[in-house]
Amino acid sequence: MENLIFDAHAHYDDEKFDSDRDELISSLPEKGVFAVVNNGVDIETSLKSIELAEKYPYFYAAVGIHPESVADLDISKIDEYISQIAGLLSHKKVVAIGETGIDYHWDIPKAEQHIVFQKQLELSKDTGVPIIIHDREAHGDVTEYLRKYRPYGLMHCYSGSAELLKEVLRLGDMRISLGGAVTFKNARVPVEVAREVPMDRLLLETDSPYLAPVPFRGKRCDSSLIIHTAERIAEIRGMTVEDVLKYTKENASKFFLNT
Numbered sequence: 282m283e284n285l286i287f288d289a290h291a292h293y294d295d296e297k298f299d300s301d302r303d304e305l306i307s308s309l310p311e312k313g314v315f316a317v318v319n320n321g322v323d324i325e326t327s328l329k330s331i332e333l334a335e336k337y338p339y340f341y342a343a344v345g346i347h348p349e350s351v352a353d354l355d356i357s358k359i360d361e362y363i364s365q366i367a368g369l370l371s372h373k374k375v376v377a378i379g380e381t382g383i384d385y386h387w388d389i390p391k392a393e394q395h396i397v398f399q400k401q402l403e404l405s406k407d408t409g410v411p412i413i414i415h416d417r418e419a420h421g422d423v424t425e426y427l428r429k430y431r432p433y434g435l436m437h438c439y440s441g442s443a444e445l446l447k448e449v450l451r452l453g454d455m456r457i458s459l460g461g462a463v464t465f466k467n468a469r470v471p472v473e474v475a476r477e478v479p480m481d482r483l484l485l486e487t488d489s490p491y492l493a494p495v496p497f498r499g500k501r502c503d504s505s506l507i508i509h510t511a512e513r514i515a516e517i518r519g520m521t522v523e524d525v526l527k528y529t530k531e532n533a534s535k536f537f538l539n540t
């Protein structure tokens with residue numbers, strides 16, 4: 282069978298992969314993986330994402346500044362950071378800006394998060410390169426920015442309600458990616474979202490090494506485990522697993538690779 286897993290969001294530069302990164306990544310195609318987008322969270326990991334994408338033909342890179350990285354930035358130099366990110370967009374394996382967004386779970390200065398997010402929304406608008414958005418406990422403010430910028434982007438590990446989903450899809454040319462959370466026991470809202478998201482807007486992701494789906498919850502995640510998320514979504518939507526994988530691969534290929 283052809284490889285059908287397109288992992289829209291992962292972090293293989295994470296130290297949890299230090300002991301066996303090359304071996305693991307090399308084994309992914311034989312486990313059904315077609316492509317992986319590795320996401321940077323700052324300049325250093327954006328460069329590492331590009332390195333991985335240069336090494337493995339089925340890897341692509343997203344480059345950007347994550348809200349959790351904002352605490353380590355000298356905000357007076359934000360324009361320098363953004364022009365460094367902008368400089369990376371011409372690399373042929375760079376397919377998105379991200380991950381970026383807003384995170385109110387951690388105690389990170391809000392005003393600075395907003396500046397860094399807005400600058401990347403502007404960069405995405407100016408260049409036409411899609412943006413990958415992280416929204417953790419910040420639905421209200423993220424929605425305001427969607428309203429303002431109407432981006433072409435992806436809500437990664439979408440965690441809002443099915444009702445908010447309709448709004449999000451109206452406010453930009455947005456895709457929704459779902460990960461392991463949909464398989465968790467007591468996952469009520471993610472299940473509702475998995476049922477409601479229009480099939481042509483749905484992508485799958487792992488956020489590896491985090492958020493492994495059941496039955497691997499709590500363990501280190503890798504892209505091959507997407508099969509468990511796809512199985513759950515197939516069950517929820519009354520589709521075959523193969524169709525879920527096919528549609529999401531097609532959607533991700535169009536979104537990231539223009540193919």
Ligand code: NI
Nearest residue numbers: 290320380488
């Ligand atoms: Ni992530």
